[in-house]
Amino acid sequence: MERMVHTILENQKGDRIDKAVSTLNEEWSRTQVQQWIKDGNVLVNGKQVKSNYKCAENDVIEITIPEPEELDAIPEEMDLDIYYEDGDVLVVNKPKGMVVHPAPGHLTGTLVNGLMHHCKDLSGINGVLRPGIVHRIDKDTSGLLMVAKNDMAHESLVNQLVEKSVTRKYKAIVHGNIPHDYGTVDAPLGRDPKDRQSMTVVDNGKHAVTHFQVIERLGNFTFVECQLETGRTHQIRVHMKYIGYPLAGDPKYGPKKTLELGGQALHAGVLGFKHPRTGEYHEFEAPLPAYFDKLIEELRHNH
Numbered sequence: 001m002e003r004m005v006h007t008i009l010e011n012q013k014g015d016r017i018d019k020a021v022s023t024l025n026e027e028w029s030r031t032q033v034q035q036w037i038k039d040g041n042v043l044v045n046g047k048q049v050k051s052n053y054k055c056a057e058n059d060v061i062e063i064t065i066p067e068p069e070e071l072d073a074i075p076e077e078m079d080l081d082i083y084y085e086d087g088d089v090l091v092v093n094k095p096k097g098m099v100v101h102p103a104p105g106h107l108t109g110t111l112v113n114g115l116m117h118h119c120k121d122l123s124g125i126n127g128v129l130r131p132g133i134v135h136r137i138d139k140d141t142s143g144l145l146m147v148a149k150n151d152m153a154h155e156s157l158v159n160q161l162v163e164k165s166v167t168r169k170y171k172a173i174v175h176g177n178i179p180h181d182y183g184t185v186d187a188p189l190g191r192d193p194k195d196r197q198s199m200t201v202v203d204n205g206k207h208a209v210t211h212f213q214v215i216e217r218l219g220n221f222t223f224v225e226c227q228l229e230t231g232r233t234h235q236i237r238v239h240m241k242y243i244g245y246p247l248a249g250d251p252k253y254g255p256k257k258t259l260e261l262g263g264q265a266l267h268a269g270v271l272g273f274k275h276p277r278t279g280e281y282h283e284f285e286a287p288l289p290a291y292f293d294k295l296i297e298e299l300r301h302n303h
Contacts, residue, residue: 078114123154140263144271156276167272173265174245219303
């Protein structure tokens with residue numbers, strides 16, 4: 001079990017303990033933290049408290065993070081679109097609508113289930129639920145993902161992500177007509193205090209930078225390429241909304257009246273990294289999925 005100690009700062013005094021703890025890590029949901037408090041895994045100044053305890057400045061919070069539940073991921077035969085594979089890494093083009101790894105409620109049909117059937121050797125750094133997964137893309141985002149087949153490769157690829165040396169370019173269609181050809185959004189991201197399932201721009205969030213350039217203007221929509229400098233949860237979706245150009249089809253961050261696409265028009269088209277063993281740079285490009293091409297043609301026609 002992992003332990004963590006946090007001292008309440010002045011800007012957190014008066015916050016409920018469940019809120020204060022859940023903001024320490026974007027992977028922790030408030031519901032999950034409330035269960036930890038109930039189970040005695042969160043102590044304030046060495047004592048158990050309830051979820052509605054109001055924090056005081058300099059309170060010392062001790063958090064014991066329980067081991068994740070082991071939900072066995074079952075290998076499943078799938079027709080995976082593999083772009084590259086050797087003994088260390090694999091690059092796969094994930095279709096729209098596929099979840100990357102199992103989670104409660106999504107134990108089968110995920111990319112991890114398919115990868116486990118395809119190859120028996122995947123890194124174990126992320127535990128049984130996420131073997132080999134170095135980075136994720138959202139369920140309704142299509143495109144390229146790198147997968148580690150051993151722990152050496154996993155550590156190398158994660159370090160490249162931390163050092164921001166991985167090339168990740170996405171194609172997107174956004175609402176609105178962006179007047180300038182290039183732009184950079186540099187705005188910190190964290191959980192939305194009003195909706196823990198969503199991300200938003202917050203002062204104390206994690207550093208996040210997205211560069212974009214316009215490919216084509218399509219009337220009330222713009223076709224853009226976004227390049228990630230950092231890789232925060234929902235980064236492109238939140239950053240483009242923040243500057244007033246939310247993604248078409250996005251049910252979470254888009255406007256109420258958006259295109260019926262079954263999810264955001266976002267495709268991870270270019271992925272480049274140094275091979276963990278040889279150090280040689282590899283770059284891959286996946287074409288736009290058919291629905292995306294069709295949408296561009298329709299918007300051009302309407303325009």
